[in-house]
Amino acid sequence: MMYDCIIIGSGPAGISAALTLQANKKEFLLFGSEELSQKIVKAETIHNYPGLTDVSGKEFCAALKAQLSAAKITVKTEKVAGVYALKEKFSVMTQAGEAYEAKTVILACGVESVKQIEGEETYLGRGVSYCATCDGFLYKNKTIAVICTTKALEHEIGYLADLAKKVYLIPMYKEVEIDRENVTLIRKMPVKIDGEMRVKNLTFADSPTEEIPSVLPIDGVFMLRDCVSPAVLVGGLEMQEGHVVVSRDMSTNLKGCFAAGDCTGRPYQYAKAAGEGNVAAHSVCAFLK
Amino acid sequence: MMYDCIIIGSGPAGISAALTLQANKKEFLLFGSEELSQKIVKAETIHNYPGLTDVSGKEFCAALKAQLSAAKITVKTEKVAGVYALKEKFSVMTQAGEAYEAKTVILACGVESVKQIEGEETYLGRGVSYCATCDGFLYKNKTIAVICTTKALEHEIGYLADLAKKVYLIPMYKEVEIDRENVTLIRKMPVKIDGEMRVKNLTFADSPTEEIPSVLPIDGVFMLRDCVSPAVLVGGLEMQEGHVVVSRDMSTNLKGCFAAGDCTGRPYQYAKAAGEGNVAAHSVCAFLK
Numbered sequence: 001m002m003y004d005c006i007i008i009g010s011g012p013a014g015i016s017a018a019l020t021l022q023a024n025k026k027e028f029l030l031f032g033s034e035e036l037s038q039k040i041v042k043a044e045t046i047h048n049y050p051g052l053t054d055v056s057g058k059e060f061c062a063a064l065k066a067q068l069s070a071a072k073i074t075v076k077t078e079k080v081a082g083v084y085a086l087k088e089k090f091s092v093m094t095q096a097g098e099a100y101e102a103k104t105v106i107l108a109c110g111v112e113s114v115k116q117i118e119g120e121e122t123y124l125g126r127g128v129s130y131c132a133t134c135d136g137f138l139y140k141n142k143t144i145a146v147i148c149t150t151k152a153l154e155h156e157i158g159y160l161a162d163l164a165k166k167v168y169l170i171p172m173y174k175e176v177e178i179d180r181e182n183v184t185l186i187r188k189m190p191v192k193i194d195g196e197m198r199v200k201n202l203t204f205a206d207s208p209t210e211e212i213p214s215v216l217p218i219d220g221v222f223m224l225r226d227c228v229s230p231a232v233l234v235g236g237l238e239m240q241e242g243h244v245v246v247s248r249d250m251s252t253n254l255k256g257c258f259a260a261g262d263c264t265g266r267p268y269q270y271a272k273a274a275g276e277g278n279v280a281a282h283s284v285c286a287f288l289k
Numbered sequence: 290m291m292y293d294c295i296i297i298g299s300g301p302a303g304i305s306a307a308l309t310l311q312a313n314k315k316e317f318l319l320f321g322s323e324e325l326s327q328k329i330v331k332a333e334t335i336h337n338y339p340g341l342t343d344v345s346g347k348e349f350c351a352a353l354k355a356q357l358s359a360a361k362i363t364v365k366t367e368k369v370a371g372v373y374a375l376k377e378k379f380s381v382m383t384q385a386g387e388a389y390e391a392k393t394v395i396l397a398c399g400v401e402s403v404k405q406i407e408g409e410e411t412y413l414g415r416g417v418s419y420c421a422t423c424d425g426f427l428y429k430n431k432t433i434a435v436i437c438t439t440k441a442l443e444h445e446i447g448y449l450a451d452l453a454k455k456v457y458l459i460p461m462y463k464e465v466e467i468d469r470e471n472v473t474l475i476r477k478m479p480v481k482i483d484g485e486m487r488v489k490n491l492t493f494a495d496s497p498t499e500e501i502p503s504v505l506p507i508d509g510v511f512m513l514r515d516c517v518s519p520a521v522l523v524g525g526l527e528m529q530e531g532h533v534v535v536s537r538d539m540s541t542n543l544k545g546c547f548a549a550g551d552c553t554g555r556p557y558q559y560a561k562a563a564g565e566g567n568v569a570a571h572s573v574c575a576f577l578k
Binding site: 012015016019020022023047048049050051052053054055060063064066067070071246248265266267269271272273274275276277278279282 | 301304305308309311312336337338339340341342343344349352353355356359360535537554555556558560561562563564565566567568571
């Protein structure tokens with residue numbers, strides 16, 4: 001089936017786009033997570049979202065969930081691995097290997113609050129991976145490092161530990177539950193990914209522990225993050241200082257590809273995101289004509 | 290007193306800007322109307338505003354009022370007559386003749402849903418006026434036409450009827466309550482304002498009634514509208530097809546003057562307006578630094 005639009009991201013931008021596409025009777029998919037947005041859930045009180053007085057992040061999320069449900073919109077929780085711009089259509093691949101086609105795409109995938117590590121982009125596809133299920137098999141019986149930003153992705157660490165000989169886990173959250181013989185915890189962030197043709201070492205400012213050297217030999221690094229940079233998701237997308245370049249109608253440099261919310265730049269605000277999602281959806285409707 | 294910002298308009302764009310300026314501890318004035326926005330009040334059900342499921346226009350307005358009150362923001366209901374860009378500041382004049390100064394301005398005055406009449410712009414200031422209390426005295430004992438879009442402005446018709454010899458009233462609402470000997474109702478819209486140096490005639494497609502000719506001699510025309518075109522409000526403002534030209538940060542061609550909401554263009558949507566108000570307020574904060 002060919003959808004009118006695929007929305008990637010279930011924060012206020014993606015939801016706003018979905019509500020407007022639904023009101024305009026378009027066929028679309030909304031990819032996101034069950035909790036809609038980790039950032040919102042964690043927000044304390046929101047003081048400046050028009051219409052909701054001093055709501056907590058959890059209340060806002062609950063309101064959005066109720067609204068999606070009332071509008072009969074479901075969130076697909078499969079992770080998106082890549083978006084491919086084909087001739088007059090887009091193919092959206094999930095990490096599970098499914099492909100979905102649509103005439104347009106709205107990127108509403110947020111911004112990664114965690115900085116990239118030096119060498120990350122250089123070695124992407126040559127030892128650096130963002131997807132455990134896509135690339136895990138390449139590291140059977142090898143030594144890998146896994147940098148994981150959220151507990152929600154811990155099952156992917158388990159999957160990698162089943163395959164690899166040795167896993168150095170660098171978690172960016174507190175309560176690590178994974179307990180495997182071949183997984184060693186490191187509570188320091190690396191400063192650099194190094195190598196030649198492929199990744200060879202992960203470098204720390206100092207030795208993380210007595211047993212682990214500051215230059216740690218590895219075969220690969222997995223970066224398991226909440227949200228992936230739109231540039232990584234969509235090849236050829238024009239970016240500027242980490243943000244998708246958009247016009248006032250939220251169109252990007254790729255025809256039929258629109259963006260909305262934090263991924264388009266500051267201010268990182270719910271009202272802005274909701275507004276841009278709305279505009280992007282209207283632009284999709286105009287584009288489909 | 291010199292304010293950080295003056296916001297003109299109390300729809301979702303203006304309110305969004307106000308909430309964000311308040312959260313950023315700025316000193317500002319919010320000009321608008323008691324009902325906040327006539328357009329919203331009249332809206333039936335709003336299906337696509339994220340966070341509020343299928344609210345009526347009245348409910349949305351009530352929520353916004355409650356939020357303003359919780360944030361201790363008051364709406365100044367004096368009508369704004371003009372905004373003057375001075376050296377590194379703005380002077381905002383009200384129809385009552387008060388002047389307020391601010392370092393920045395956010396125009397959130399909506400769009401006029403009523404079309405301009407041919408000749409309106411040509412004769413602005415030469416027989417065409419938007420402000421009864423500003424220009425009424427010029428028409429003492431003269432014959433004028435008053436085109437009024439909303440019952441909320443009926444008191445201004447009364448003011449004009451006290452001054453003028455004869456008033457032809459063309460109301461765009463149903464229940465006209467004004468009852469004066471010198472006021473004659475016309476239930477047809479004129480097609481053209483004509484004259485030489487100054488306005489001379491109001492032209493209708495056909496005679497509106499047996500007594501009133503299709504070319505009606507008058508000395509002036511008052512256009513009493515809910516919202517005035519931003520171009521009329523602010524001299525030198527760059528417009529395109531009836532909308533204020535803005536960048537992604539909601540800045541206009543006038544330094545320190547920002548715009549948000551319907552006045553910046555389609556889609557005319559609450560979420561877009563709220564988002565743009567938020568962005569404009571952040572841009573004001575950045576500008577003040």
